[in-house]
Structures are given as structure tokens and as C-alpha cells.
Amino acid sequence: MSAAGVGPAPRRGWRSAATWVGAAIVGAVLFCAVFAPLLVPHDPFAQDLNNRLATPFWMDEGHDPAHLLGTDGLGRDYLSRLIYGARISMMIGVLTVVTSGLIGITLGVLGGFAGGRVDDAVLFAITCRLSIPVVLVALAVVGLLGSSLILVVLTLGLLLWDRFAVVARSTTMQVRNLDFVAAAWCAGCSRFHILLREVLPNIASHLVVVATLEMALAILLEAALSFLGLGVPPPLPSWGLMIAEAKEYMFFSPWVIVIPGVALFVLVLGINLLGDGLRDLFGTETET
Amino acid sequence: MLRFLVRRLIVALLVAATVVTLAFMLTRLSGDLAISIAGANATQQDVEQVRRAYGLDRPLVVQFFDWVGRAALGDFGQSYFFKQRVSELIAERMPVTVTLGLVGLAIALVVSLPLGIIAAVRENTAVDRLVQLVALIGQAMPSFWLGLILMVTLGLRLGWLPISGTGSWEHYVMPGIVLAFSAIPALTRLTRSGMIQALASDYIRTARAKGLSRASILLKHALRNAAIPVVAIAAVQLGFMLGGSIVIESVFALHGVGFLAWESIGKNDFPVVQAVVLVLAVIYIGLTMLADLMNAVLDPRLRSA
Numbered sequence: 001m002s003a004a005g006v007g008p009a010p011r012r013g014w015r016s017a018a019t020w021v022g023a024a025i026v027g028a029v030l031f032c033a034v035f036a037p038l039l040v041p042h043d044p045f046a047q048d049l050n051n052r053l054a055t056p057f058w059m060d061e062g063h064d065p066a067h068l069l070g071t072d073g074l075g076r077d078y079l080s081r082l083i084y085g086a087r088i089s090m091m092i093g094v095l096t097v098v099t100s101g102l103i104g105i106t107l108g109v110l111g112g113f114a115g116g117r118v119d120d121a122v123l124f125a126i127t128c129r130l131s132i133p134v135v136l137v138a139l140a141v142v143g144l145l146g147s148s149l150i151l152v153v154l155t156l157g158l159l160l161w162d163r164f165a166v167v168a169r170s171t172t173m174q175v176r177n178l179d180f181v182a183a184a185w186c187a188g189c190s191r192f193h194i195l196l197r198e199v200l201p202n203i204a205s206h207l208v209v210v211a212t213l214e215m216a217l218a219i220l221l222e223a224a225l226s227f228l229g230l231g232v233p234p235p236l237p238s239w240g241l242m243i244a245e246a247k248e249y250m251f252f253s254p255w256v257i258v259i260p261g262v263a264l265f266v267l268v269l270g271i272n273l274l275g276d277g278l279r280d281l282f283g284t285e286t287e288t
Numbered sequence: 289m290l291r292f293l294v295r296r297l298i299v300a301l302l303v304a305a306t307v308v309t310l311a312f313m314l315t316r317l318s319g320d321l322a323i324s325i326a327g328a329n330a331t332q333q334d335v336e337q338v339r340r341a342y343g344l345d346r347p348l349v350v351q352f353f354d355w356v357g358r359a360a361l362g363d364f365g366q367s368y369f370f371k372q373r374v375s376e377l378i379a380e381r382m383p384v385t386v387t388l389g390l391v392g393l394a395i396a397l398v399v400s401l402p403l404g405i406i407a408a409v410r411e412n413t414a415v416d417r418l419v420q421l422v423a424l425i426g427q428a429m430p431s432f433w434l435g436l437i438l439m440v441t442l443g444l445r446l447g448w449l450p451i452s453g454t455g456s457w458e459h460y461v462m463p464g465i466v467l468a469f470s471a472i473p474a475l476t477r478l479t480r481s482g483m484i485q486a487l488a489s490d491y492i493r494t495a496r497a498k499g500l501s502r503a504s505i506l507l508k509h510a511l512r513n514a515a516i517p518v519v520a521i522a523a524v525q526l527g528f529m530l531g532g533s534i535v536i537e538s539v540f541a542l543h544g545v546g547f548l549a550w551e552s553i554g555k556n557d558f559p560v561v562q563a564v565v566l567v568l569a570v571i572y573i574g575l576t577m578l579a580d581l582m583n584a585v586l587d588p589r590l591r592s593a
Contacts, residue, residue, distance in 0.1 A: 127299065128306045131576070133531030133568045136549055137314065140561050143553035144317050220430055224535050227432050228550065243433055254440050261433035269428035276424070 019277025025270025032083045033090040040080035041068070044237050048075035056255055069259055072242070073249055078256075081237035082263055088238045089219045089267060092153060096218035097211050099157025104164025105207060109195060111165070112172030122169060129162045135224065142230040152231050156218050167210050171203040178202075205282035212275030216268045223264055239264045292584060300577050307569040308359070312352055314565065315558040325368060325556060355562075364563035369555045374563045378545060385537070385544035389529045391460045392467030393522060400472045401518070404479025405506065408514075411484055419480070423473040431532070435466045435539040452541040463533075463540045470532060471525040478521055482514030489513075516586045520579040527572035 032039060054064040054071040056078070063070070069078040111122030141155045175181065176199065184194045223240030225231030232238040234245070239260040246256035322339035323330070330338075339345045343354070358365065364374035407419035442462060443451040450459050486492065487510050495505045534546030541547070545564055552560035 124299070124302065124306075128303050128310075131303055131307055131569045131572045132310065133534075133565065133572070135532055135534050136546070136565055136568065139534065139550065140314060140553050140565065141317065143561075144315070144556075216428070223430055224432055228535065228538055230553065240430075240432075243436070247436065250436060250440055251444055257433065257436050257440075261430060261437070264430050264433065265428050268430075269424060272424055272427055 015277065015280055018273050019280070022270045022273025022275075022277060025266060026274055029086045029267050029270070030090060032086040036083050036087050040077075040083050041066075042077035042080045044076060044080040044084045045235055046076060051075045053249060053253055053256070055253070056259065059255070070255065072256065073245060078259060081242060082239070082260065085237045085239045085242060085260065085263065086267075088149070088232055088236060089222065089264070091149070092156070092222040092232075093215040093219045093271075095153040096156045096160060096222075097215045099153065100159075100161040100214060100218075101164050101207070101211060103158070104161030105168045105200075107161070108165040108168025108170075109172050109199060109203075112169040113176055113195060113199065115173075119169070122165065126162055126165050126169075129159070132159070134159050135221065138221065138225055139228060139230045142225060147230055147233045149232050149236070152222055152225060156221055160214050160218060160221075163210050163214060164207065167206050168203060171206045172199055175199050175202045205278075209275055209279045209282065212271050212278065216271040216275070219264070219271070220268055293581075296577060296580055300573050304570060304573055307573075308356060308566060309352075311562050311565045311569070312355060315562050316348070325558075359563070359566065364566075365559040367552070367557055367560050369552065369557040370560075374559050377548060377560065378563060378567060381543060381545045381548045384542055385530060385533055385546060388460060388463055388467060388533055388537070388542060388544060389526055391464035392529050392533075393471065393526050395464050395468035396471040396475055396525070397522060399468065400475035401479055403472075404476045404518075405483055405511065407476070407480045408483030408487060409506065416480075419476065423476045426469050426476075427473040429469055431466050431470055432535050432539050434469060435463065435536060438462045438466065439540075459540075459542070463536050463542055466536050466539075467529055467533060471522075471529060474521065474525065475518060478518050479514060482517055483510055486510040486513045516583065519586070520583045523575045523579040523582065524572075527575040530571060531568050 048071065051064060051067075051071055052073055052075045053062075054067050054075075055062040056070040057063060057068050067077050067079065069082065072078055072081065107122050107125060111119040138152075138155045138159060142151060145151055181194060181198050184198050189197075222231055222238065223243070226238040226240030227244045229244065232241055234241060242260040243257050243264075246260070250257045322335050322342070322344050325342065326335045326338045343351065346354075355365075362375055364378070366372070367374050367377055370377060403419045403422065407416045410416050438449075439451050439462070442448050449462050450456070453459055492505060492509060495509050500509075530545075533544060534550055536542070537544045537546035538550050545567070549561060549564040551557075552564070
């Protein structure tokens with residue numbers, strides 16, 4: 001991958017366009033998540049059994065002008081549920097990354113900085129974590145303890161720290177032998193100070209790239225868990241749960257699964273585009 | 289080489305031991321198992337009876353070592369729900385999951401190797417960008433949703449493939465495609481970067497100077513070297529696929545191990561859940577070890593590590 005970063009100009013242009021598209025998508029979804037109560041045309045939880053499965057705007061037959069994206073099997077406004085669903089996906093994504101980042105970065109930096117026995121232990125922890133089947137264990141935990149948003153966040157946070165640890169560890173190893181760290185040692189700085197003020201800022205760009213990848217993964221996993229009935233509990237409008245609820249109608253009205261699925265796909269694609277762009281911007285070569 | 293092997297084996301055993309402990313602790317998370325098994329309407333007496341019947345009245349340490357000892361011999365106890373031995377259940381369902389995993393891996397390799405090679409040969413052109421876009425799309429695709437979309441389009445509208453079940457080989461095509469999607473991005477990127485590196489090396493220049501044909505240079509000289517990490521990652525990916533097949537098996541109602549685990553979680557059938565977690569983890573540990581060994585055999589430089 002040595003020559004990959006020095007592409008000709010057109011590639012750069014394409015890349016930065018892709019990054020802006022990603023940033024725009026993530027920004028738009030974040031906006032929807034934050035201002036959901038102000039944006040929704042209807043109450044996302046209000047049922048209207050006389051107006052079930054109204055079709056979205058692009059279909060002529062059975063479309064109700066009051067519901068732009070139609071209604072679900074219980075007559076709830078699909079657009080409103082989709083906008084509230086952005087809240088759940090973003091919350092899951094951000095909170096999971098914070099939890100897993102704390103665990104992974106702490107372990108990785110400790111292992112990379114201390115080396116020796118400590119590093120062996122960290123490597124062992126990473127190996128153990130990788131051999132645990134994530135989806136299965138997450139399903140089992142939620143199944144045993146009952147489904148709730150906070151439990152999904154904690155479970156995914158405790159499971160998705162491996163990449164943070166791997167990257168933090170290898171980058172810390174590179175940084176720890178550099179001159180400015182040696183200078184800090186000579187200046188009599190404490191170990192804690194060096195880790196926090198010298199090492200961490202210098203590996204942060206790599207960690208931001210990992211954070212985007214993990215956020216995308218956490219959002220996809222939450223949707224899968226909710227789809228299987230062991231994630232976010234109804235009637236919360238998680239996009240995965242919307243797909244699960246729409247499954248029984250999908251053969252006659254395919255749009256009921258298309259809409260939340262496309263939303264999920266576009267958001268995850270946006271996060272990944274943004275992550276790729278940041279990777280180019282920082283010039284990091286974090287291979288995943 | 290022998291030292292490398294022994295070291296690797298010891299680590300694998302330690303990892304397995306840790307995972308066994310975690311799998312045991314996992315099912316004790318809910319607090320009192322007996323209450324969960326007895327159900328919501330059970331009286332205090334029922335719960336006591338359940339506790340004695342399943343040996344849950346013994347100290348936790350005794351239960352743990354009893355379970356480990358039996359599990360080591362392949363005895364995972366009796367399923368609470370299916371009234372059958374857990375080992376039999378898993379043995380019955382395993383072929384479906386393994387078939388699905390192998391079909392998925394085969395599709396993933398058939399797609400990602402050519403894509404990666406084309407992207408590397410045409411580096412920084414529109415073709416390369418298109419391949420990278422395909423990888424990005426694969427990465428962002430929710431697998432369960434793709435499964436449903438394929439069921440509606442290929443299954444219902446076009447009628448090409450059966451929608452669910454395990455009757456014939458055709459039943460594995462759609463789930464295989466969906467499962468392959470999760471592995472295609474990583475495999476494509478790895479093939480691409482490996483090929484770019486190989487094509488820039490001295491032995492390729494020598495091969496060109498000798499006047500070898502383009503196909504021979506690409507497939508015989510470059511691909512062989514680029515394939516080493518891809519083969520290793522493919523083994524690891526198979527492990528991930530077996531673990532991730534739980535979602536796809538539930539979508540397509542394929543009665544494999546993943547489906548079994550999903551059913552068992554819903555029915556509080558702890559021995560089955562424990563055993564499936566353990567079996568999948570051990571398979572994964574085995575596959576990663578296989579990948580390391582393949583790497584060491586194919587690339588002598590790694591043996592000293």
C-alpha cells in the first residue's frame with residue numbers, strides 16, 4: 001500500500017467529493033436525530049387503524065397526501081417513525097463507540113506503552129475477544145436480561161473494542177520511541193502525563209478513523225438485533241425493528257421494507273465514506 | 289517451526305479455556321436460572337424442584353467444573369426444550385451451517401479475487417474506483433435486509449430461487465450470496481493491496497524483462513504472492529461467517545446451528561446456548577490457528593515470530 005496515498009489529482013478530487021457526500025449524509029441524519037420532535041409531521045407512536053399501509057408518494061394507488069412515506073401496518077406515519085429512528089441509530093452508534101473506545105484505547109495504549117507482560121496480557125485479551133461470536137453473544141445477553149436500549153449499548157460496547165485496542169496498541173508502539181516522548185521523560189513528566197498529553201494526541205487521528213468504522217458496525221448490529229426481536233423493544237421506531245414489523249407485508253407492499261432499509265444503508269455508507277475520507281486526510285494507513 | 293507450533297497451540301488452549309469460562313458465566317447473568325426455567329407462573333415449590341432437578345442447588349464452582357468436564361468429552365447435557373441431547377442437536381444442525389458458510393465463502397472468493405486483481409492492474413482508474421465503490425456498498429449493506437430484498441425479487445417476483453428451507457442446493461444460493469456480502473469488502477481490498485505490492489516488486493520486473501506473457505505474470509507470479517494473506521484471511525472470515533450466519537439462518541428459516549441458538553435464546557434453553565457459543569468459538573480458534581499455520585508454511589519469514 002506504499003504508493004496508494006500518492007494518486008494523481010483526479011483521484012483526490014473524487015475522494016474529497018465522496019468525503020463531502022459522507023459528511024452531508026451523517027450531518028443530515030444527525031440533524032434529524034437532534035431535532036426529531038420539531039421535524040416530524042405526525043406523532044410516530046399514534047396508531048390509526050383505519051389508515052393502515054397507506055402507500056408512499058411515488059405510488060399513485062392508495063397514497064394519502066397527509067403521509068409522505070405512507071403508514072405502517074398499524075397506521076403509524078412512516079416518515080415520522082423514520083426520523084425518530086435516526087435518533088436510535090445515532091444514539092446507539094455514538095454511545096457504543098464511547099464505551100468500546102474507552103475500553104479498547106485504555107487496553108491498547110497500556111499494552112503498547114508498557115510492553116512486556118502487560119502487552120502479552122492485552123494481546124491475549126484481544127485474541128479472546130475475537131474468538132467470541134459477537135452476534136450470538138449479544139443476542140444471548142439481551143435475551144437473558146430483557147431488551148432495552150441501554151443494554152444493547154452496553155453489550156455492543158463490551159464486544160466491539162477489539163479494533164480500538166489493536167490500532168491504539170500498534171500506534172502507541174510507534175509513538176513511544178519518538179524524540180518528543182524521550183524529551184518529556186527527561187523533563188520529568190509523570191507516566192500518566194506522557195500517556196495523556198504526548199501519546200494520546202498523536203494517535204488520535206488513527207482512533208477517529210476506527211471510531212467511524214465501529215460506529216457503522218454498531219448501527220448495523222443494533223438493526224440486526226432489533227430485527228431478530230432481541231434489540232430495542234417496540235414500540236420504539238428502530239429501523240431494524242421497522243423492517244421486522246414490516247416483514248409480514250413485504251410480499252404485497254415491498255416499500256415497507258425498502259424505506260427503513262435504504263435509510264440504514266445510506267447512513268452506514270455515509271459514515272464509511274466519511275471514515276475513508278478522514279483516513280486519506282490524516283494520511284493514516286490503518287488497515288482493517 | 290516446532291517451537292512456533294507449540295507456542296501457538298498453548299495460546300489457543302488458553303484462549304479456549306477463557307472462552308469456556310465466559311460462556312458459562314454468560315448464562316448465569318440473569319441471576320437465578322431456576323426461576324427463569326420454571327417460568328413466570330411457577331410457585332416457590334416448583335422453582336425448588338427445578339433447582340434440584342438441574343443440579344442448580346450445588347455451589348457455582350462445582351457446577352462449573354462439572355460442566356467443563358462433561359463439555360471436554362463432548363457432553364453438553366440435555367436440552368430443556370427439545371428433550372434431546374445438546375450434542376445430538378448440534379451435530380444434526382451443523383451440516384446446514386457449515387454448508388452455508390462454505391457456499392458463502394466460495395461466492396465471496398469468486399467475486400473478490402477477480403475484482404481485486406482488476407482494481408490492482410487498473411490502479412487509480414475508473415475501474416479501480418468502481419471496485420472500491422462495490423466494496424463500500426458491500427460494507428454498508430444490512431445483511432438481513434438484503435436477504436429480504438432478494439426473497440422478494442429473486443424469489444417472489446422472478447421465481448428463480450426458493451424462498452426458505454433446506455430442501456435442495458438451490459436453497460443455499462440466496463443465503464450464500466447474502467453471507468458472501470459480509471466478506472467481499474475485506475477480501476477485495478486485501479487482494480487489491482497485495483497485488484499492487486506484488487506488481488511493484490523486482491521479480492515482476494524480471495518476469496517482464498524475460499518476456500513472459502501478461503497472464504502468466506499476473507496469475508503465476510503476482511497472484512501467488514498476493515494470495516498468501518488472502519488465503520489466511522479467508523479462513524478467519526469463514527469463522528466470522530459461521531458466527532454471523534445466525535441472522536441469515538433466521539431470515540431464510542435455514543435450520544442450522546444459528547437458527548437453533550436463536551430458538552434456544554427465545555426459550556431460555558441455556559445448555560444449548562452455552563454449547564453453541566462454545567462450539568462456534570472453538571471452530572473460530574481452530575480456523576485462526578490454521579490461518580497462522582498456512583501463513584507460516586507459505587511464508588518462511590513469519591516462522592521466527
